[in-house]
Amino acid sequence: MQITRQADYALRAMLFLARLEKDAQAPTHKIAEEMLIPKSFLAKIISQLSVAGLINTIRGARGGVALTRSTDDISVYEVVKAIDGPIHLNECTADPHICPFGDTCPIHKMWVEAEAELVNKLTRTTLTTLLELEAKADL
Numbered sequence: 001m002q003i004t005r006q007a008d009y010a011l012r013a014m015l016f017l018a019r020l021e022k023d024a025q026a027p028t029h030k031i032a033e034e035m036l037i038p039k040s041f042l043a044k045i046i047s048q049l050s051v052a053g054l055i056n057t058i059r060g061a062r063g064g065v066a067l068t069r070s071t072d073d074i075s076v077y078e079v080v081k082a083i084d085g086p087i088h089l090n091e092c093t094a095d096p097h098i099c100p101f102g103d104t105c106p107i108h109k110m111w112v113e114a115e116a117e118l119v120n121k122l123t124r125t126t127l128t129t130l131l132e133l134e135a136k137a138d139l
Contacts, residue, residue, distance in 0.1 A: 025064030052082035077122035
C-alpha cells in the first residue's frame with residue numbers, strides 16, 4: 001500500500017493553508033507554486049477537499065481557498081481519506097469474507113491490527129502536529 005501522489009499533494013496544500021492566519025485564504029496558483037504542485041493536479045485536489053468539507057473555495061478576483069476548521073481539528077487521515085478513500089492494507093481488511101480462511105486466519109488478524117494502528121496514527125496527527133514538526137525542523 002502506498003499513499004498516492006495526489007494525497008501527498010493534498011497534504012502539502014493543506015499544510016500551506018494551515019500556515020495562513022485564521023480565516024485567511026490563498027489563491028490556488030500561489031499554493032501550486034509554493035508547494036510545487038502541478039496546477040492541473042491541484043484543481044482536482046481542491047475539488048475533492050471541498051467536497052469532503054475540509055476547505056472552502058471562494059470564486060472571483062479576491063477568491064481563494066481556506067480551511068473550514070482549525071488546524072487542530074483536521075487530521076492527516078481525513079485528508080488522505082478525502083483523496084484516496086479509506087485505507088486498507090489488504091482487501092481482506094475491507095471484506096473479511098473474501099478470505100477462504102475467515103476469522104481463523106492469523107494473517108488477516110495481523111493486517112487488521114496494523115491497519116488500525118496506521119489509521120489511529122494518521123487520525124491523531126493533525127495539521128497542527130505537522131506545523132509543530134515543521135517548526136522544530138526549522139530550528
